[in-house]
Amino acid sequence: MxxxxxxxxxxxxxxxxxxxxxxxxxxxxxxxxxxxxxxxxxxxxxxxxxxxxxxxxxxxxxxxxxxxxxxxxxxxxxxxxxxxxxxxxxxxxxxxxxxxxxxxxxxxxxxxxxxxxxxxxxxxxxxxxxxxxxxxxxxxxxxLQAATAGKPAGGRRPFGFDDGGMIVRPLEAAAIAEGFDSFLAGIPLGEVARTWNRQGFVTGQKRRGANAGQPSPWTRSSVRDVLGNPRYMGKRAHKGEIVADALWPAIVTEETWHAAQAILAHRAGNQTPNAAKYLLSGLALCGVCGGNVHAGANARREVRGYRCANSFGHFARMAEPVEDYVGQVIAARLSLPDAGHLLTDSSNVNLPELRAEATALRQRLNSLATDFAEGELTTQQLRHATARIQEKLATAEQAMADAGRVDVLGPLIAAGDVLEAWTNMTTSKQRAVIDLLATVTLHPPGRGTRTFRPETVGIEWKSS
Ligand SMILES: [Zn+2]
Missing domain, CATH: 3.40.50.1390 (Resolvase, N-terminal catalytic domain)
Incomplete structure (x- = not known):
């Protein structure tokens, strides 16, 4: 053998x-x-x-x-x-x-x-x-016991905290809070990642392949992981569920965190992999067909331009004069004495009330599950009730998200020179402001004229 x-x-x-x-x-x-x-x-x-x-x-x-x-x-x-x-x-x-x-x-x-x-x-x-x-x-x-006691899960050092996950690192925490704010203001994940990288922050992950062992820079997906982590509103999650108030301090409020989740969930389906480099692409509408406007060069490739996404025949025009004009109009609007009303008008949302409502709805969802487990509800009833509550919850979360986005206007209105403040903003932030305030429609620039004609750009204020 x-x-x-x-x-x-x-x-x-x-x-x-x-x-x-x-x-x-x-x-x-x-x-x-x-x-x-x-x-x-x-x-x-x-x-x-x-x-x-x-x-x-x-x-x-x-x-x-x-x-x-x-x-x-x-x-x-x-x-x-x-x-x-x-x-x-x-x-x-x-x-x-x-x-x-x-x-x-x-x-x-x-x-x-x-x-x-x-x-x-x-x-x-x-x-x-x-x-x-x-x-x-x-x-x-x-x-489970550690989780329900709100203790850290261990493992890799969480961004914003010391090794044990309990003590806040102030610089990182400030960057995280700003990351949430930017995201709520409409800044894409990729730009939050670039900002963190520029500020010299790294993820806890190590690179593979070339430069193996070096800390990984931030990417869209690692930023998404941070924004989606309940740890940052001071909650302990276990197997994907929030089970307790954490023993560590929160870095953002619960409203901010939930507002971010609403946007993350909303964006999951329609990701735009490349952050918009153009102020109005995907934002403005074609004056001929009402379709989307894309960035697109005209005959001379070196000139930035916009065109209708549906047909070249509708219009194609130079980007710069349009963008300058839109910026001036927005700045003028925000310089008016009543600009402050834009904030109060569009943020006449009662955040604490919304938050309480959302919490109550989540609790209701939990108790439904209990009722079902105890045989007090049929599967059919559970499904109906769950769908109804989730719909209400989505509405409340969207309202909180909208309120969060209003934050982007505050600094502009407060600025002494609004146009200058506007010019210093990133394109993403400018886009968020336009999206919040107005609907921009681009018409054909008119034949044979080198002069910019304001009437070919429609700016319609959104009522809040
Ligand atoms: Zn069109």
Missing amino acids: KAIIYLRISDDRTGQQLGVSRQREDCERKAKERGLEVVAVETDNDISAYSGKRRPGFEAVLQAVTEGRASVVIAWSLDRLQRNRRDELRLYEACRDANAQLALVNGADLDFSTAAGRFVADALGSVARMEVEMKSDRQRRAA
């Missing part, structure tokens, strides 16, 4: 030194006594390996047994052969399935090809299985 020898070098805390050469001699003697042909010797070194790391030698033994290349595994003792209960179970199962034997220098052999051997192995295996299950039960319970 063919045998495979397994040797393990481990940190002997029991003081009984057992060198690998001694293990090997003993195992080879055992093979000779039993008349076995040794086809391979596998060795693992547990001293250099940290716990949890796969043992290549052990895996090779399992594979040899499973593939029938060896029908006897020779080891010095059971505790040499297996390091933990999980491995023990895997070994028994592999041997049982292959009718293989365990031959031990120090201990009784286990022959899985006989009924008695299988019985002993099953008994040992079920003890092992129970221990494995109890351990993961304990771990699950401990994790």
Whole structure:
């Protein structure tokens, strides 16, 4: 019969030194006594390996047994052969399935090809299985307990906090708060990422490939992860559910966080991978067909231009005069004495009330689930009630999001020179302001004229 020898070098805390050469001699003697042909010797070194790391030698033994290349595994003792209960179970199962034997220098052999051997192995295996299950039960319970107590989950250092996840790093926290504000003001995720990168912040992740090991810069998706993490409003989530108030301080308010989620959910379906570089693309409408306006060069490619997304025939015109004009009109509007009303008018939203409503709706959703679990609701009733509440919740969240977006106007109105403040804004922020205030319609520029004619750009104020 063919045998495979397994040797393990481990940190002997029991003081009984057992060198690998001694293990090997003993195992080879055992093979000779039993008349076995040794086809391979596998060795693992547990001293250099940290716990949890796969043992290549052990895996090779399992594979040899499973593939029938060896029908006897020779080891010095059971505790040499297996390091933990999980491995023990895997070994028994592999041997049982292959009718293989365990031959031990120090201990009784286990022959899985006989009924008695299988019985002993099953008994040992079920003890092992129970221990494995109890351990993961304990771990699950401990994790849930930590979560409901609002303790940090551990793992990588969260952006904005120290290693333990409890102490705020002020500079990072300020960047996060600003990131939320910008996002609510309509700034794309990619631009928030660029801002953080410019400010010298990095993610906790390490780069792969070229520059492996260096910290990763921020990307749209890692910014999205931050904005979507309830940690930043001081809540502890567990398996995707918010389960407790966190022990660490919040960086943004609950309204801000929920408003951001509403926008993230809304945007999930219609992502625009490339942030708009043009002030009006996708924002203004074609005066001929009412369709979207795209950035598009006219005949001379070096000139930035706009055109109808549906047809070149509708219009194509130079971008710059249009953008200058729109900026001037917006600035003029915000310089009027009544500009402040734009803020109060469009933010006559009662945030605390909305927030309370949303909280109540979420609680109602939770209690529905309980009612269903206790058999007080049918599946049909649950589905109906859930849909109704989720609809109301979406409305409340959208209202909070709208209120958040109004923040973008404040600094403009407060500026001494609105036009200058406008000029200093990023394109994304300018777009957010236009989107909030007006509908812009672009008409054909008119034939044979080099003069910009304001009547070819329609600016219709949105009523709030
Ligand atoms: Zn058109």
